[in-house]
Amino acid sequence: MSLLRLDDVCKSYGTLKVTDHVTLEVAEGEALGIIGPNGAGKSTLFDLITGRVAVGSGTIAFAGADVTTRPATERCRMGLGRSFQIPRPFGRLTVFENLVVGAAFGAGRSESDVTGRCAEILRQTGLLERANTPAGQLPLLQRKRLELARALATDPKLLLLDEIAGGLTESECRSLVETIRAIHAGGTTIVWIEHVLHALTSVVDRLVVLDFGRIIADGKPDAVMASREVREIYLGIEV
């Protein structure tokens, strides 16, 4: 069953097309990876799906409902969680409070009911020891983990991860991949934009390639990575 469906979605800034007739379905329980060169429109696609940016044309349906014109807050409450490519913590709030915001507003829980849930997410994402640290003081890896943890606190049906492994060391990346794999195994549908291909392909079961706002490939990771067009455009390999 399709959890997310984009139908002929377009977005332009002036004459620049950043999303060009994108049609895409994500099934419930799927782990989908999105790759593409810088400027291909990957993050914009997340902005359109979450309602941070309005679509130019086309429709977006989530969990069976047309959400094309619904505000970002409402889409979040319906179960669309996301992380940002450049971490955007609530800097003056503590790590724990960042999660409470997500759980109280995004998941619509009463504040008195969220303590245990938020603490468990902190444990799962390796942030429990930093629970009472102001989020603005965290180093990069922990900021990335906080992005993931805060999105999880909203109880997402679909989790959109935007280059969450970028800038991490190999061991940090391995540890993050394990966490994401566990989240997916727990039943959360995942769409993951990533440049760290070995991390991405170790989790996802389908890969989409974007270039100039268009989908140029969609299929099993091995098949997509073997495609001549993808290797030329994305990996810069002359075939």
Added chain:
Amino acid sequence: MPVSPRYRVTTQTTASRVSLVIALLLVVAAAAAPLFVSRGTVQDLFFILTMLVLAQFWNLLAGYAGLVSVGQQAFVGFGAYAMFAAVSLAGLDPVVAILVGGIAAVLLAIPTAFFVFRLEGAYFAIGTWVIAEVVRLVVAQWQTLGGGTGTSLPRSATRDMIGVEQLKDWLGLKSSAAGDVVTYWLALALAVATIAFIYRLLRSRRGLGLAAVRDDASAAGAVGVDGNRMKHLVYLVAAFGTGLCGALIYVQTARISPDAAFSVIDWTAYVIFIVVIGGIGTLEGPIIGVLVFFLLQNALADYGSWYLLVLGLIGIVVMLFAPRGIWGFISDRTGIELFPIRRRLVIDDDPQTPDTD
């Protein structure tokens, strides 16, 4: 068998418990002050308390919601004029008419929000100032309340105000002095209620959402916080409190004019100074700031326009060397919070205790 950890949240600190006791004692002492101090001191305390209320509401707007308004004098003046109208035209008691001032300020804030919330940052600040000027010019056309030159409250209204007769009998005061005590007690009640209300708001779910919007409105939207709604709520609440305070100030002075009631210097510039030097985004900051402002005002009263230059210079020095204000400077070094808002996660039955830096 392993014990699963139990989690709980605490906000209280030892300093906050001590400060609560001290605050209660101070409120009792302040309530009893008119029995022991001169009328001049009562008027000084009234000034401190009303400026504190204005500063707390401006701090709520700018420090917690990121809405830097330079037009709060619109609500002071409009609340005051509404109170004057309710007393002079409708014959209400001035104490009751103070409520009319607060309600009128909210009624003004609803349409003005429609315009100013289309603006952001510096444009929002200028927009609020423009609206305040427009309201001043419109009110100055209201001839029934004195037009551009202003008017006074009817002497009978202030003489017969709620509580004045009883105080005259009880303390043996003249009507005017008894009126000052009544307005002082109202100012004390308003200041305590304001601090209690804002503290409760900031500790609530809404307060947490407000802090998230302040730190990153776009990220807050992505986790379900409706930033626009939060900001509207704060704007209306601040308008109500500022309107109440404006009405109360003009019950005490009993004389009003558009230039005084809508003064950007008296009701916004001084208030910004108080919040900035005290510590923006903290409840303690405006309390420290208003005391510093009062002391400076008295110390520099004989130096004419040098007074404003010195205030400006102090504001610049504080912003350069203690950008989080005097209270921020103290709190950063000592970790003391008299009004703690932060939720701390505590783990029982588990050796892994989160840090608290």
